[in-house]
Amino acid sequence: MAPARSRRPQGGRRSGVDDARLAAYHVVHAVSTRDAYANLALAAALREREVTGRDAAFATELTHGTLRWRGTYDEILARCVDRPLDRLDTAVLDVLRLGTHQVLGMRVPAHAAVATSVDLARRVAGRGPSALVNAVLRRVARRDREDWLAEVAPSYDSDPAGHLAIVHAHPRWVVEAFRDALAGSWAETAAALAADNEPAPVTLTAWPGRGEVAELVSAGADPGRYSPYAAVLRHGDPHGLTAVQQGRAGVQDEGSQLVALALAAAPVEGRDTRWLDLCAGPGGKAALLAGLAAERGARLLAVERQPHRASLVARALGCRPGVLGPSGVLGSVIADGTRPAWRAATFDRVLVDAPCTGLGALRRRPEARWRRSPGEVGELHELQVALLQAAVDSVRPGGVVAYATCSPHLTETRQVVDAVLTTRDDAERIDARPSLPGVPDLGDGPDVQLWPHRHGTDAMYLALLRRR
Template sequence: MTRRHSGRRPTGTQGSGTQGTGQPGSGRQGSGRPGPGKRRPGGRPDAARNAAYDLMRAVDERDAYANLLLPTLLRRRGIAGRDAALATELAYGTLRGLGTYDEIIAACSDRAPEHVDPPLLDAVRLGVHQLLRTRIPPHAAVSATIDLVRHRVGPGPSRYANAVLRKVAGRTLEEWLAIVAPPREEDPVGHLAVAYSHPRWIVNALRDAVGGDVDETAALLAADNERPRVALVARPGRCSVDELVSAGAEAAGYSPYGAYLPEGDPASIPAVGEARAAVQDEASQLVALALTRVPVAGRDRDWLDMCAGPGGKAGLLDALAAQRGARLLAADVQYHRARLVWGTTREAAVVTADGTEPAWRPGAFDRVMLDAPCTGLGALRRRPEARWRRDPRDIPELTRLQRRLLDSALRAVRPGGVVAYVTCSPHLAETSAVVGEVPRERAEVLDAREFLPEAPGLGDGPYVRFWPHRHGTDAMFLALLRAK
């Protein structure tokens, strides 16, 4: 993963998953168990901080996906309740804030962060997060971090951690930002990059996507740093929203099949364990639903999900197809992702296939979902390390693939059929630019907003754009094309 701050490029090491719960600094009260501000006997670091530290090291060393690894790590170590909430807050919060924290560390150290041993740097970053963005008392945050460094890195490096953290503790986050961030009036992008901990190129891309408005860009970046709610989908014909509500969820605001879980583990809900419901972002539900709402003349029995893994949209399309007497073919180029789709669908046929060189005949389908591989810039809330992993040099290769897949999707659908082109990215190069290259004689671009009347603020059309700061969802793009 490439970690960035201030234009420098330190050495270092993106699917939906379980979302963390709990509040910063939670767990201070307990029945004899050390809370986040207490040291365990002998000064050994506690389980929550060890778990957060190990997650950060796995992200750095093995390119691990934090949202996939952390639940497994907590379960294997028997970490639950307030300790699990603290570990989640420390790990996710630190990963989101790396850009900001590295600038502050640089101001408090005689070494630039890229010249600090990575295991030591990750521990110090955890300490900085505790000092600046949690309710943990400063003396407890410093002492606990020094214990962590002493036991996991070494006694010598603990002196460096102590010196840096005591300097950091002398100011609030707002005071530090006034020192380390470029003035907003002189360098608005640079200021936002440091203040909201996003690489500069992503700030530029998001600003372009919202039309150049700096204030809205700031609101979007701030939403990226908020912990997302756990969104659930009740697969129609198999589960109802009422069943999820009776299990402790709250009905969603837009999706007729959506709900939000205020707290707890979604796997504890029987319908989720039985794959009648699932964790799925509300915007992801709505773009799949929009595809099924477009009227098509004649037959409507063969549906295709071209890039189906890991299976969120395929699971919903499978249930909707079954209700309407249609059949879904779900395909993914990677076998292990196709296996995930197999586990989340019931009626669909699932195959491993390359969408750019498909085995199916042209014009075989009435509806095609193309959830194209992309940078994932729309899901930075739930994939905290993704902002540091992506590189702008990835985009030309991705957009070439997106164009090939969209061309293939338009060949797979019959005349009069409909294709949904979806990306979990608002980047203009991956969205309107790709669709804009489709010749008018091949397809008509429909106004996608007409098929999602329950959701406001979707943009000027004909495309649909969901946003974290407007809708509380991932930033997701939808174009609907009718083949000619």
């Protein structure tokens, strides 16, 4: 499926590069050189070049596949280039990665993948590098994907982590973190890694009190598996739906919905009128919680430290930062969650959706696996502990705190909760599983770890604590 040739001339002659491949290149290069977010950069690139339909689907697969398999492709390219890859111009290396994905990961004939990559290299790097691209990609095309994986991956028997890292295109430290979270099972680790390489469907939330799942289903979505507010859009642009445009629904993974629903379902002792979202940006969980709170006559305070994210929270809630919001919303404020700007023991329910590595959403953000590093985990752990401490301080005796991260890394999950509970005797873990009725395979508890390969959701972690 080759996209249409570009009609945009360059330098007085017709360009040999189609707009779909140009869009993919600019996104991959922006990720490589500016740490751009692929989903945002791709949407902008497709709009700018007016790439739609089948060509947009081609550009999307080319972009995401290249970013997802970058580490594995670099191992292959290192055997086809006569110099270290870090000595190549970044533009040339990105063209080689794009070409390799077309040869090994897409149904593009090898001669077409090589020829279009040479044209792309000539356009973005000059005539000299295009000869290198031609020679290297011809070497890549001499073997199929399975032959290359057998060549570059270590033996599973001698090095299972190294083998899975290459075969499933994840950094070794991520492979080992998944294994630890899966009780040492290499077989299930392989299943989790494979699930990360499957594109995630677009999941929507119909905000309680504002939208209905039936409206989303009538627009072409399917009902969700677990959340009564979820709908899955198999095709099309979610932002083209009227319910999304008018703020009655939003894009939100079902795992994220389940975290908010579990907090709302957990039993509390006494009153239930004040709820807190301590790290509310960009606002999806806050909007869901606000709708649930309104149904009970409660109100939610949404807190976000970063002003630009706080504005997204306010938009999701239908209010302005620092202003009393609509039904179910106490307000939206810009504040540091580790330094509460309210009296202790004020709230009945508190959500801490803590900043994390995002290793649980790698199927949605393919570039994140190569962007994160092990050193960041320790830094985030300290912040996560501080936020959870503040959350326990903020909830009243008899109230409940939900600690959640979109990561299965033990340092960001159970070890955070353990670190807090070992320093205080006024809080205790409670079993989170009864607050997620209908969700299968939740393990031995009391905490819950969702997985793409088990539940079809992002790998969200949830722990519930009650203040004594």
